[in-house]
Amino acid sequence: EVQLVETGGGLVQPGKSLKLTCATSGFTFSNAWMHWVRQSPEKQLEWVAQIKAKSNNYATYYAESVKGRFTISRDDSKSSVYLQMNSLKEEDTAIYYCTWPGTTVDYWGQGVMVTVSS
Amino acid sequence: DIVMTQGALPNPVPSGESASITCRSSKSLVYKDGKTYLNWFLQRPGQSPQLLTYWTSTRASGVSERFSGSGSGTYFTLKISRVRAEDAGVYYCQQVREYPLTFGSGTKLEIK
Numbered sequence: 001e002v003q004l005v006e007t008g009g010g011l012v013q014p015g016k017s018l019k020l021t022c023a024t025s026g027f028t029f030s031n032a033w034m035h036w037v038r039q040s041p042e043k044q045l046e047w048v049a050q051i052k053a054k055s056n057n058y059a060t061y062y063a064e065s066v067k068g069r070f071t072i073s074r075d076d077s078k079s080s081v082y083l084q085m086n087s088l089k090e091e092d093t094a095i096y097y098c099t100w101p102g103t104t105v106d107y108w109g110q111g112v113m114v115t116v117s118s
Numbered sequence: 119d120i121v122m123t124q125g126a127l128p129n130p131v132p133s134g135e136s137a138s139i140t141c142r143s144s145k146s147l148v149y150k151d152g153k154t155y156l157n158w159f160l161q162r163p164g165q166s167p168q169l170l171t172y173w174t175s176t177r178a179s180g181v182s183e184r185f186s187g188s189g190s191g192t193y194f195t196l197k198i199s200r201v202r203a204e205d206a207g208v209y210y211c212q213q214v215r216e217y218p219l220t221f222g223s224g225t226k227l228e229i230k
Contacts, residue, residue, distance in 0.1 A: 062218075064218060097167075104176075105169060106169040
């Protein structure tokens with residue numbers, strides 16, 4: 001069974017940092033292209049970042065709104081993907097989902113809440 | 119960025135009736151391989167989004183035949199036949215034609 005479990009969320013002050021972890025199991029993680037997607041309190045979905053596999057040189061892509069502040073990375077030995085979030089802003093407040101678009105079906109974690117507030 | 123614009127539904131929709139949701143993109147979603155990279159998702163209350171269709175009209179594994187996607191270029195439709203209570207939620211279209219990947223703002227479906 002495929003599982004994606006996000007951890008690391010919480011309440012953080014503007015300008016601070018937070019690192020999210022997505023631990024996965026049930027599929028060949030090393031071949032998977034992984035994404036982070038967030039959902040604002042207004043329920044708008046926003047794609048955040050993607051990291052490809054080693055065979056694609058671990059290429060990364062970012063939404064303009066997070067470029068330069070967020071970094072996506074992975075550890076194939078731990079079947080985990082990470083999102084390092086720096087210089088957080090109030091508008092980064094959202095539920096953050098880790099996702100894997102499989103061949104004929106996609107998989108999402110349950111999401112982790114990040115609240116940026118003073 | 120490609121902007122995705124979704125239409126609204128005349129809620130609530132009576133159980134057993136059909137419902138169609140529209141999605142328009144600001145740029146063609148046809149890629150050089152000939153495929154059209156448009157996804158539809160359903161997010162039920164309290165759950166994570168679930169993929170319904172990809173490449174405009176291919177149903178994801180395990181998705182009911184009552185869901186059918188259609189369209190081309192910049193205009194797309196998701197039709198839900200014989201709606202049931204379990205179909206209630208918010209539907210999102212997403213383009214994966216180019217970065218940054220973008221979603222529509224969502225269309226809420228309520229069942230009567």
